[in-house]
Structures are given as structure tokens and as C-alpha cells.
Amino acid sequence: MKKELVVSAIKNGTVIDHIPADKLFQVIRALDLNDCTEQILMGNNLTSHKLGKKGIIKCQDKFFQKEEINKIALITPHATLITIREYEVVEKIKIGIPDTIEGMVKCFNPKCITNNEVVTQKFTVINKEDVMLQCRYCQKITKKEMLTFL
Ligand code: CTP
Numbered sequence: 001m002k003k004e005l006v007v008s009a010i011k012n013g014t015v016i017d018h019i020p021a022d023k024l025f026q027v028i029r030a031l032d033l034n035d036c037t038e039q040i041l042m043g044n045n046l047t048s049h050k051l052g053k054k055g056i057i058k059c060q061d062k063f064f065q066k067e068e069i070n071k072i073a074l075i076t077p078h079a080t081l082i083t084i085r086e087y088e089v090v091e092k093i094k095i096g097i098p099d100t101i102e103g104m105v106k107c108f109n110p111k112c113i114t115n116n117e118v119v120t121q122k123f124t125v126i127n128k129e130d131v132m133l134q135c136r137y138c139q140k141i142t143k144k145e146m147l148t149f150l
């Protein structure tokens with residue numbers, strides 16, 4: 001028997017599942033969902049076998065671009081991205097953090113050239129589990145607590 005969904009099914013769009021409960025609002029902010037005019041359904045502190053408590057976001061008629069997926073990954077490296085078409089799950093991917101990040105994130109070092117001139121940020125991801133980004137220009141490490149998206 002299929003359990004009733006706590007957050008309703010969507011017809012077409014994207015589900016971001018397995019978001020740690022304390023990261024839900026950070027994901028909403030990073031994706032600018034505030035400005036999205038399509039239907040958005042969400043839930044938080046839902047029971048999850050894997051996480052204990054989880055958050056979920058369902059965006060009707062929205063299919064995220066690579067950069068947006070990378071943002072989600074930086075905030076919540078173990079989220080699942082699910083594509084829905086005509087109510088069916090057509091793709092389910094475990095998102096992951098790439099080896100390098102360009103643009104997208106601010107270097108936390110105020111003296112870094114990227115914060116003072118028109119230079120695109122470039123980082124090497126030196127820790128994917130704990131999220132640490134090393135700036136290719138100033139070599140300083142931006143940790144997950146200091147992540148600021150552009
Ligand atoms: N979903 C949805 N709308 C649909 C179909 C699925 O919102 N039309 C959501 C479900 O609520 C679920 C996710 O997409 O959160 C994945 O769906 P499914 O694979 O059917 O669920 P589960 O097998 O429970 O997935 P998992 O065990 O990975 O959580």
C-alpha cells in the first residue's frame with residue numbers, strides 16, 4: 001500500500017529531496033525561490049530514515065541549470081534531485097560537488113583581487129564533505145560557514 005504523501009505530488013518539475021532540516025532555508029535563498037512565480041511546495045522536519053529529519057522542495061515547471069545544482073550541492077552535498085514529467089519520476093540524481101567552482105561564490109578574503117577588481121572567482125574544492133574552497137588567486141580557504149553566493 002502506498003503511503004499518502006505529506007507534500008503533494010507535482011505534475012512537471014523538480015523535487016529536491018533529502019535536504020538536512022537545518023539547510024532548507026539556505027537552499028531556498030540560494031536558488032532565489034523568493035522570485036519564482038511558479039507553484040512551490042515544501043516541507044521541513046519530515047521523517048527520513050537516512051537523515052532523521054529532512055526538508056523537501058518541489059518546484060512546478062522548474063528545471064535547474066548546472067550552476068543552480070552546484071549551489072544546492074555546496075549547501076547540501078547529499079541531496080537528491082528528481083525530475084518529474086507527467087507525474088512520473090523520470091530522473092533521480094545524487095548531486096555532487098565538482099572539483100572546481102567558477103564564479104557563484106564570493107572569496108571570503110576582503111583583500112582578494114576578486115573582491116576588488118572585475119575578476120571571476122575560481123576555487124579548487126579541497127574538501128567536499130566539509131566544503132572547503134581554496135581560492136586560486138589568494139589561496140585562502142572559504143569554509144562552508146562563510147559561503148556567500150553571488
Ligand atoms: N514526487 C513528486 N511528484 C510526483 C512523483 C514523485 O513530488 N509526481 C516526489 C515524491 O514525493 C518523492 C520523490 O519525488 O519525494 C521521489 O519519488 P519516488 O521515487 O516515487 O519516492 P521514493 O521511492 O519514496 O523515493 P526515496 O526512497 O528516494 O525517497
Ligand code: ZN
Nearest residue numbers: 107112135138
Ligand atoms: Zn581569494
